[in-house]
Amino acid sequence: MNGSCGAGVASSALFPISLQGVGLRRGANWVLRGLDLQIARGGITAVVGPNGSGKTSLLRLIHGLERPTCGRLLFAGQEPPLEGMAYPGQAMVFAHTPMLRGTVTDNLRLALTGRGSDPGLIEAALIRAGLQSRGRQSAASLSSGQRQRLALARAWMMQPALLLLDEPCSHLDPQASAAILQDVQELAAQGITVVLSTHRPDEIALAQRVLRLDHGQLQTFCAPQSLNPQRLGAIPPGDSACSRDFVCHSSV
Template sequence: MNVASESFAVDVRDLQVRRGTHRALVDVNVKVGRGSITGLLGPSGCGKTTLMRSIVGTQIVESGSVTVLGKPAGSADLRRRVGYVTQAPSVYLDLSVTENVSYFAALYGRRGSAVADTIAAVGLTDHARNAASALSGGQLGRLSLACSLVGDPELLVLDEPTVGLDPVLRAELWEHFRTLAARGTTLLVSSHVMDEADHCDELVLLRDGRLIAQLTPGELRDRTGEPSLENAFLRLIRTSTGA
């Protein structure tokens, strides 16, 4: 394995993904440092989910390479080392909150207080005995997040995890993400909400399946001269497309 690839949690090189006649990703190159929070940002349909699926190994790629924690994406060795939270909650509706999280904890070999601690981290302690079928959409999303968090993965890939959450819970989740990163967990978090970008160490900006830039929030502001990250992103897009 390339030593340079091993120094990053994620190393994507010249990635091409085609869906039918549509080119979903075009020559994408991204590197994600270990123990960092990287925001994957861009409008709906820009390729964020496709890139995440490529990183966790569930997407067929046309060409290029994706290395995750020093292994090819999708390797069996990565199954307990990578957590993935999809946009659609992936839980068992006939099980309670605790039973869902306990099931995934058992798969990862986690014991002790891990289940209760994880449920508390996503703000579901008061609903721990409720069936998943009785939860709201936002609560289901938090339960799906808990099922991935309980495994204590080295890399956590989150596809728009804060959609539908109230501002207080969103802030609490980002604080938890920062705590995880401080412990050494690498987080890749997609969003189409630019005000979440300031929570990230680095930003990966996509547009129409192409990488526009990878830089820090401060670098984005400096490059565009815009204090607002949303306006900075728009200016960067216009500059890159000549609009």
């Protein structure tokens, strides 16, 4: 990705993101329980843990696609609006982001819904995604890696202060993964706060802080250097290299 774009919503309106005793229940099952944490502005936070630990659910809750069953979710000390789907100032890219029928450019225009037309921004997004020669091509014809880069470029067009990524390199080949990770680093370098869920050591290595969940509960915050990638599913809660308030006190 080349070029830059400032955040459309001031970071001061979102950060810190605070979860106070947050739980999320689906039916009889608690998928998140008793979460108390803060996510500070800036850098990359990796959310790790075993399958079913609540990583995606946490991202969906922060984005506003789900609401806490109990507890409080605060952005810069304020509760988010109850109406609407996603909270403002954010963008989220899923592991398998759906594409609209139509061209690559048609899919990028989705980010401009309600904001008018901006051909220059669309062209910049095509360049960022490495798709400048494919704007009129059907989005359905793109490879998985190209679709994911398109989804990231579409998110960038929304000028978010916070970017949530749910396993962004899932099922991608090494070359496509490398391109995605470079895109993520560049977005973070532009001042966009990134929170990504992952199992992958190469993604964790990008992070300045790591948040580990297990059975929907917060286990640790820690620097990625203190993690053994082979033990991501079995880090003891009392690991001396980690602390629950790492995110609050890190300087990134």
